[in-house]
Structures are given as C-alpha cells and as structure tokens.
Amino acid sequence: MKLFYMPGASSLTAHIALREAGLDFTIEKVDSRTKKTEHGEDYLAINPKGKVPALLLDDGTVLTEVVAIVQYLADQVPDRHLIPPAGTLSRYQAMEWLNYVASELHKGLSPLFDKQLPPDYRQQTEEQMEGKLLYLERELAGQDYLLGSRFSVADAYLFTMLTWADRLGFDLSYTPSVAQFYQRIKSRPTVAAALQAERAESQAVE
Structure with a gap:
C-alpha cells in the first residue's frame, strides 16, 4: 500500500x-x-x-x-483492536467519534489557517472551537481514550486535530484532560x- x-x-x-x-x-x-x-x-x-x-x-x-x-x-x-467489530454498538460509537472529529473539529479548524479570514469570523470560530474543546474535556475526564481504556483510530484522528489546535495557539491548559490525552497519544512510538x-x-x- x-x-x-x-x-x-x-x-x-x-x-x-x-x-x-x-x-x-x-x-x-x-x-x-x-x-x-x-x-x-x-x-x-x-x-x-x-x-x-x-x-x-x-x-x-x-x-x-x-x-x-x-x-x-x-x-x-x-x-x-484499532476499532470495535462491525455491527457492535461500540463500533457505532467509534463511528460517532470519527464523524464528530470530521464535522466539528476538522471542518471547524481548517478555516483558521487562512490568514485572510475576517477578524469577526475568526473570533466567532475560535470561540466555537473553545466550546468544543470543553465538550471533549468532559468526555475525556477519567478515561485515557475516546472509547475508554483502549486506543482506537478515532484517537488518532482527534490527536491530528489537536496538533492543528496547538499550531493555531489554542491553550489546552484550560482543558487538562484534553492536554493529557494529547501528550499520551504523542508519546506512542507509532x-x-x-x-x-x-x-x-x-x-x-x-
């Protein structure tokens, strides 16, 4: 491949x-x-x-x-075990996370790399993204990965989007569970x- x-x-x-x-x-x-x-x-x-x-x-x-x-x-x-078996509820929960990252984080962060983005729109988008980070903070509190105790491809996608958030200057110190998740995934040898x-x-x- x-x-x-x-x-x-x-x-x-x-x-x-x-x-x-x-x-x-x-x-x-x-x-x-x-x-x-x-x-x-x-x-x-x-x-x-x-x-x-x-x-x-x-x-x-x-x-x-x-x-x-x-x-x-x-x-x-x-x-x-990078994704739960097809047809299981856990599989649909993994798909739920994959689609959330795609539609809310990927789509939301992409425009912020445009240096010509109107200031008002940039501010609004950044505020919306901060709200999404707070949602992730609540979901990740007390667990290592999006699906609980096991790493999945959904975690890889979220990690990639957090590298974007990091490059764009979002302060993850306000979302400690997200920050810990970011470092946890970053430390994986792969x-x-x-x-x-x-x-x-x-x-x-x-």
Whole structure:
C-alpha cells in the first residue's frame, strides 16, 4: 500500500493508523500547490479531489477520505483492536467519534489557517472551537481514550486535530484532560515515528 500525504495535514491520521496496524506501506508526499507527487506524478490523476489522504491499495484501488481509510485499515487487522467489530454498538460509537472529529473539529479548524479570514469570523470560530474543546474535556475526564481504556483510530484522528489546535495557539491548559490525552497519544512510538517521517513542523494543511 502507498499513502499519499502532505506534512501536517489530516493524512497524519491515516499514517498513524498504518503504523498502529503494522501493515507494509510506503508514503509519498504531495505538493499542495502544484498537485504533483514527490516523484512527479499528477496527483489529480490519482485522486481527482486533490486532497489528502489517498491510499493506493495493492490491487490498484484508490481509497480516499480519512474516516473511510482508517476504518478500512483497522478492519484489516482485527487482532490489533484499532476499532470495535462491525455491527457492535461500540463500533457505532467509534463511528460517532470519527464523524464528530470530521464535522466539528476538522471542518471547524481548517478555516483558521487562512490568514485572510475576517477578524469577526475568526473570533466567532475560535470561540466555537473553545466550546468544543470543553465538550471533549468532559468526555475525556477519567478515561485515557475516546472509547475508554483502549486506543482506537478515532484517537488518532482527534490527536491530528489537536496538533492543528496547538499550531493555531489554542491553550489546552484550560482543558487538562484534553492536554493529557494529547501528550499520551504523542508519546506512542507509532505516532512519534509518523511525526518524524512527515517532518510535522511543516505548515501544510488539507
């Protein structure tokens, strides 16, 4: 498998999932401006959406959208318990979290990277995001992960969004359970390896 990514983008979630799954894969960087891969390929020919991540499977199929990709990866290695089994209530709770992160955090944080964002809209968006962090604080209080005591791909997605919040200057000291979660995930060897491989200090965002 090959993961197409941009450093610091939401593709980090899929990268972490691949490492947690222990699957064989390579990564290939995409230029956000030229839409060319690091090997000179036209990324739009691979993924017409032009966004990352995209996962090229061994049979040539291309899978896109981070929520779909991480569920696919987790299902390939059920013994790793990266997502609850299909059809269980716990699985739907994992999907609930994946969709919350996608619709409320990913969608909410993305505009804040735009330096031309009108000040009033920026302030309103930041206030809304602070409310969402307080919600996460209540949900994470007294537990290590979103689903309780076991790491899942939903945690990888939330971690990626918290790296964005960190880069945007949100003060996580007001949400200690969120801050502890952030450091807990960051300390996982797979996460450290993914961050190092992507040189996550890049400001690229998708």
